[in-house]
Amino acid sequence: MANNAGPSRREAMRLKAEAEEARAKRNSRILWISLGAVAVVVVVILALVITQTLAKNGPSADQQTPPNATEKFGIELKTKDVEPAADAAHLVIWEDYQCPACAAREEAFGSVVKQLVDEGKITVEIRTAHFLDPLLRNDSSERAALAAAAADEVGKFREFHETVYKDQPEEGVGYTDQQLRVDFPTEAGITGADLTKFQELYDGKAFADFVKSANDQFTRDGISGTPTYMVGENKLEFADASNQPLIQPTPEDMLRAINEANN
Amino acid sequence: MNESHTAPSIHNWRDWVGLVARLVPGIVFLYAGITKITNIPLFVQNIRAYQLLPELWMSDILAYILPVVEIVAALLLIAGLLTRGAAAVTLMMLVVFIGGIAWVWSQGISIDCGCFGTGGEVSAEDTQYPLKIAENLGMSALCVWLLVRPRSLFSLDHTLLGGGVPVSGDALTDDDFDDDPDH
Numbered sequence: 001m002a003n004n005a006g007p008s009r010r011e012a013m014r015l016k017a018e019a020e021e022a023r024a025k026r027n028s029r030i031l032w033i034s035l036g037a038v039a040v041v042v043v044v045i046l047a048l049v050i051t052q053t054l055a056k057n058g059p060s061a062d063q064q065t066p067p068n069a070t071e072k073f074g075i076e077l078k079t080k081d082v083e084p085a086a087d088a089a090h091l092v093i094w095e096d097y098q099c100p101a102c103a104a105r106e107e108a109f110g111s112v113v114k115q116l117v118d119e120g121k122i123t124v125e126i127r128t129a130h131f132l133d134p135l136l137r138n139d140s141s142e143r144a145a146l147a148a149a150a151a152d153e154v155g156k157f158r159e160f161h162e163t164v165y166k167d168q169p170e171e172g173v174g175y176t177d178q179q180l181r182v183d184f185p186t187e188a189g190i191t192g193a194d195l196t197k198f199q200e201l202y203d204g205k206a207f208a209d210f211v212k213s214a215n216d217q218f219t220r221d222g223i224s225g226t227p228t229y230m231v232g233e234n235k236l237e238f239a240d241a242s243n244q245p246l247i248q249p250t251p252e253d254m255l256r257a258i259n260e261a262n263n
Numbered sequence: 264m265n266e267s268h269t270a271p272s273i274h275n276w277r278d279w280v281g282l283v284a285r286l287v288p289g290i291v292f293l294y295a296g297i298t299k300i301t302n303i304p305l306f307v308q309n310i311r312a313y314q315l316l317p318e319l320w321m322s323d324i325l326a327y328i329l330p331v332v333e334i335v336a337a338l339l340l341i342a343g344l345l346t347r348g349a350a351a352v353t354l355m356m357l358v359v360f361i362g363g364i365a366w367v368w369s370q371g372i373s374i375d376c377g378c379f380g381t382g383g384e385v386s387a388e389d390t391q392y393p394l395k396i397a398e399n400l401g402m403s404a405l406c407v408w409l410l411v412r413p414r415s416l417f418s419l420d421h422t423l424l425g426g427g428v429p430v431s432g433d434a435l436t437d438d439d440f441d442d443d444p445d446h
């Protein structure tokens with residue numbers, strides 16, 4: 001009986017050593033699989049970043065700011081005749097060029113707003129986001145914004161802005177380059193040397209940084225949708241909860257609403 | 264006896280629970296990750312809309328990292344490989360998501376774009392927040408199960424590594440010796 005203890009203990013120790021070895025092997029296998037998983041994650045992220053960056057045509061190095069750009073990346077609507085009154089309220093209009101509600105608002109209130117600007121009663125800047133691009137899986141809002149900034153460079157922002165909304169296609173169709181660099185500018189009265197300049201600016205994405213900054217500002221300001229009309233910190237409400245209009249599309253009523261929001 | 268040295272069995276209900284706990288979050292995260300990774304600009308925008316991160320570039324970076332981690336963790340869960348680690352990563356993401364939803368809910372943040380002809384109705388979305396949180400809590404519970412007991416049916420962990428993940432040095436028990444024919 002006593003000499004049975006020897007081999008049995010040795011046997012136990014051998015089994016223990018084998019188990020230790022098996023466990024070490026297992027642990028090293030787990031380690032390698034873990035490292036493999038992490039490596040896959042890193043490689044895929046890098047590949048994504050590279051492909052997403054390459055997918056965007058690089059804008060020209062010579063980045064510009066439109067002449068009527070405002071501090072927060074809007075474009076000011078210039079008065080045609082008179083200087084704005086000293087106490088004129090300042091209206092900020094947030095838009096996206098593919099937003100159908102923006103086109104509807106422009107149709108109803110665009111001429112009213114411009115009349116108030118031209119009478120010097122308010123000042124207006126238009127800030128353009130392109131948050132609909134990813135939703136609609138195109139880049140039309142961004143390209144339209146690039147084109148609008150180029151139109152400001154040749155003094156036709158107001159006309160170009162009107163044209164884009166007037167000719168806005170059904171949501172999701174987007175704008176072709178032919179429309180943005182030939183049809184719309186021509187319709188907006190950009191011709192000859194101005195048209196050539198406009199197209200150079202558009203093709204070179206000269207306002208890419210400006211347009212991106214405007215889109216970032218949209219997020220920073222926490223604007224939740226378009227169109228949004230802001231007077232200072234106050235949002236203009238055009239309709240109540242039951243969809244009854246709160247502002248009539250007349251210069252008098254629009255001015256009343258803006259001045260109320262301004263106080 | 265120490266069950267980590269026996270194969271998962273179709274007669275053990277807990278191994279079935281383990282399988283379900285792998286597949287449910289696995290399939291959900293795989294789907295969610297693929298949806299995000301195929302439209303990264305949209306995901307960038309969505310994270311930005313949460314207004315949770317102080318700088319926009321942080322949202323942008325997260326938009327690249329999160330879908331990849333989601334997909335890899337989901338594939339590991341579905342395959343049953345590195346089950347415990349994948350469950351831990353998934354659980355971390357779920358906790359962040361629950362926090363994010365609670366944050367958006369409490370802040371009343373919502374993107375209404377005035378698009379798709381819906382007029383950007385917000386209130387309908389409000390009612391979804393509790394449901395979303397409940398879903399994520401349910402998946403969190405499944406991940407916790409896997410953290411505690413990573414063994415499950417049809418797992419690569421068992422095929423490749425032979426058994427559960429070692430918890431401590433007590434892998435050798437008397438049972439092992441009893442199985443020894445020489446004894």
